[in-house]
Amino acid sequence: MSSLLVDNIGELVTNEAGRGEGGPLGIRRRAALLIEEGEVAWVGSAADAPAADRRIDADGAAVLPGFVDSHAHLVFAGDRAGEFAARMAGQPYTGGGIRTTVRATRAASDGELRATVRRLRAEALRQGTTTIEIKSGYGLTVADEARSLRIAAEVSTETTFLGAHVVPAEYADRPDDYVGLVCGPMLHAAAPYAKWIDVFCERGAFDVDHARAILACGQALGLGVRVHANQLGPGPGVRLGVELGAASVDHCTHLTDADVDALASTRFDCMCADGGHTTTVATLLPGAEFSTRSPYPDARRLLDARVTVALATDCNPGSSYTSSMPFCIALAVREMRMTPAEAVWAATAGGARALRRDDIGVLRPRARADLIILDAPSHLHLAYRPGVPLIRQVLHNGVPL
Numbered sequence: 001m002s003s004l005l006v007d008n009i010g011e012l013v014t015n016e017a018g019r020g021e022g023g024p025l026g027i028r029r030r031a032a033l034l035i036e037e038g039e040v041a042w043v044g045s046a047a048d049a050p051a052a053d054r055r056i057d058a059d060g061a062a063v064l065p066g067f068v069d070s071h072a073h074l075v076f077a078g079d080r081a082g083e084f085a086a087r088m089a090g091q092p093y094t095g096g097g098i099r100t101t102v103r104a105t106r107a108a109s110d111g112e113l114r115a116t117v118r119r120l121r122a123e124a125l126r127q128g129t130t131t132i133e134i135k136s137g138y139g140l141t142v143a144d145e146a147r148s149l150r151i152a153a154e155v156s157t158e159t160t161f162l163g164a165h166v167v168p169a170e171y172a173d174r175p176d177d178y179v180g181l182v183c184g185p186m187l188h189a190a191a192p193y194a195k196w197i198d199v200f201c202e203r204g205a206f207d208v209d210h211a212r213a214i215l216a217c218g219q220a221l222g223l224g225v226r227v228h229a230n231q232l233g234p235g236p237g238v239r240l241g242v243e244l245g246a247a248s249v250d251h252c253t254h255l256t257d258a259d260v261d262a263l264a265s266t267r268f269d270c271m272c273a274d275g276g277h278t279t280t281v282a283t284l285l286p287g288a289e290f291s292t293r294s295p296y297p298d299a300r301r302l303l304d305a306r307v308t309v310a311l312a313t314d315c316n317p318g319s320s321y322t323s324s325m326p327f328c329i330a331l332a333v334r335e336m337r338m339t340p341a342e343a344v345w346a347a348t349a350g351g352a353r354a355l356r357r358d359d360i361g362v363l364r365p366r367a368r369a370d371l372i373i374l375d376a377p378s379h380l381h382l383a384y385r386p387g388v389p390l391i392r393q394v395l396h397n398g399v400p401l
């Protein structure tokens, strides 16, 4: 068994709350970390570092868990740069462009879709994203949703069936029939490749009754629930997610006090080091507000109510064409009243919670050896030096890229 020691770490963010400094970040100084068989085998002081077959000298830099991007739409064809330009000239974002991407995606070959997914997955990995969730939702036929998820499953185990993204043009005047298709043949064709089911619950997409019916069908087949909720306006999506025990409700841009209370009510307190979390996570996607020039969600309000918050990119060709978690961290700190520590936690451990994973987003023995060596002495630099490529090296499953 070959071992790899990451040595001479100036600041190690473990996300083991209560261990070391920095509250939930569990920061150790002058640390080292041993990797065996793709997992963290030991974490401790550099002075006590064990011998290993190979060694990486972090040279005093900060090391943190790889980013967990728990919300991305990577299976699509074409782009919508013109729509972006029109928005920056004053046009609002309505989600109407989704149908443009649906047309392009249906027309694309498997090879074209696979190439895009792999290109974006590689782009994200270079920027420190070691886990990425991938949704379907630009096929919206039985065959196109199934192939979208088949291709997504080639690069990620975190795959989500989003057949209920919008009602496609050919069903525009009979949405009930489309819901029947999604709950029946489409779900059955997609489920073998999907771990999660998601619905865009929003005015102009799916109302709460349709959303509930679709999510319940997915749950009956063993899929976990996530919801696109309260993105473009207030609505019932967040409370529906809580009602169904969703792992995550995503966007959360327009929240009432009742929505925040519903999320807070899912809190489960424990005697464990971090004191507990909410079983339904609020996943915030500031790239979407950036790219649609919309007001940002208020993360502080959620954090003050002790709701668990995750940050993700929402990478897609319409509302947020970025794969950069450092960019989202910087936006969250500047625009959403998060501290740098809260944003880094939300982009790593928060994403892991949103995917109900305890083997990622944390650096402790038996966790996946997914980690980032920064070109900086502290995690603070991710928000303090926005737009600067600070990812010096990424290790994925213990393998340096």
Ligand code: NIG
Binding pocket: 095, 097, 098, 101, 200, 228, 231, 288, 314, 316, 317, 318, 319, 320
């Ligand atoms: O999460 N809101 C719904 N879906 C995507 C946008 C999709 C698009 O505009 O292509 C989102 O923002």
Ligand code: FE
Binding pocket: 071, 073, 228, 314
């Ligand atoms: Fe999305």
